Amino acid sequence: MEHFLEHDGPVAVALEVTPNKIFLEWLNSIEKDMELMPTEYDVLTSETNIYLVSLNSYEDEIDDYLDDHFESIFKNELETWSLDVDKWPHGRTQKMFEEWFDYKVHNLINMLKVE
DSSP, X not given: OOOOEEOSSOOOEEEEEEEOHHHHHXXXXXXXXXXXXXXXXXXXXXXXXXXXXXXXXXXXXXXXXXXXXXXXXXXXXXHHHOOOGGGSOSSOOHHHHHHHEEEEEEOOOOEEOOO
């Protein structure tokens, strides 16, 4: 039987980060300053960023990973919507990250063989 998936065990999880309504309020406040049309929540959440994260065990280590990397993810999420860093919120903390974003861990990732 031919196998179409490569699988030597789990090597990564996908961390799906979705801005929530607090992020939307910030985004609409800067869009108002720039005289842009407000963004709707469904537009904001229709495409989310996915981060591939190497972990040894899924749920146990994701919190540790976020402790170390929330700031990079936060910056990337802000940059997705605004390149003007002066408009970004100051004093970003992990607590603020958790208030502004919802995240979900996907631990079933399969790599398709290329033939």
